[in-house]
Amino acid sequence: MQYKDYYKILGVSRSASADEIKRAYRKLAREFHPDKNTSKGAEDRFKEINEAHEVLSDPEKRRAYDALGANWKAGQPFTPPPGWESGFGFGRGRTRSAEDLGGFSDFFSQLFGGMGARGGGRADPFGGFGGMDTDTVADTRARLAITLEDSFHGAQKQINVGGRTLKVRIPKGITPGKTIRLANQGSQGGDLLLEIEMLPHPLFELEGSDIYHTLKVAPWEAALGGKIAVPTLGGTVELNLPANSQSGRKMRLKGRGLPGAVAGDQYVTLQVVTPPANTDAERAFYAEMARRFSFDPRRA
Incomplete structure (x- = not known):
């Protein structure tokens, strides 16, 4: 080893x-x-x-x-x-x-x-049920790692606990810290209580039922405005970007967070990305912009 x-x-x-x-x-x-x-x-x-x-x-x-x-x-x-x-x-x-x-x-x-693990690896993200403990009524507690997509769409998973395969229904809109109860499936004959954990997502952050996403835009998109494609858990949508937008501007997509009695929102934070000037023509273009614009960001 x-x-x-x-x-x-x-x-x-x-x-x-x-x-x-x-x-x-x-x-x-x-x-x-x-x-x-x-x-x-x-x-x-x-x-x-x-x-x-x-x-x-x-x-x-x-x-x-x-x-x-x-x-x-x-x-x-x-x-x-x-x-x-x-x-x-x-x-x-x-x-x-x-x-x-x-x-x-x-x-x-x-x-x-002997201590067990709270979560699972990618090979078995729903199988990390070490660290189970029993309380006075013989309920068994464990943690279940799911994806944001599982919570958004709802899902059904199979987990292995104590040599048994159990089906777990992931309800739409469930958030970290919430518990799913499987009656009479505990190791001592009580219930199995699964505390939800959320796996990291490459595009989104979760706060409560709200989704946060950083959207990279080109300088001309930020300056001119217009419709721009934004990823959401429910698919790509078009965002109306106002002209003269700046990095750090936050925009809301109402109801595009996790579902629920009151659906969460998705908040989009703009990040203006300046393209590199790697060729003579590109550097000349930037030089021409400098001549044409009187803009001084430090003076502003």
Whole structure:
């Protein structure tokens, strides 16, 4: 088994704050999300990023991981130190495999198999049901990772829990933190309570039921205005862009967020992107603009 440097995977220091870890994870998850990045190895990188975040975002797992010491190098042969299970309390029950833990590595399952995983990797994004716990009425709790599209359209998923295959209906408009209850499907005969988590999306951010999207526009589009295509969860729509729009301008697409009794909205933030001047003709065009316009952005 090879050691994994989770800090190196996320590109953060060992002293990184929880916010720094979260920001690094979100940036990398967008970059390597298989729905956006189809290059060879992107899916494996995405799973590796999720695994690193699973450990470093959990204070208990992070403390245990840090206890291994900072002298290990990624890829080195690794065996858990003597007394690991008894010393950190991870040896409760059998050590679960990477398959049980939703596609996480053998390194993860050896260290944290008894604690389990909150989410799942890309190979099985709905199978990460480690970390289940039972309350006094023998209900079983787990986390279920879904996509924004699942919430927008509604979906039906199959999950594997304790060797059983269960069907889960994802209701339209469900948001992170909400719970789906499967009656009498808990490990102790009670109910199975699935807390919803949302996978990162390459185009959209979610706040409540509202969707946020940054729309890149060319300078002439921003200056002249007109109709411009905007992606939404329900498909591409046309946005009426006012003339002389500036970067940072926020526009609302009413009812284009998650569905519900009161549908959320989609907010579009404009980002004016200046094309590079790589040729003599392009540089000459910019020079001509400078002569024709009296505009000085610093004076304004």
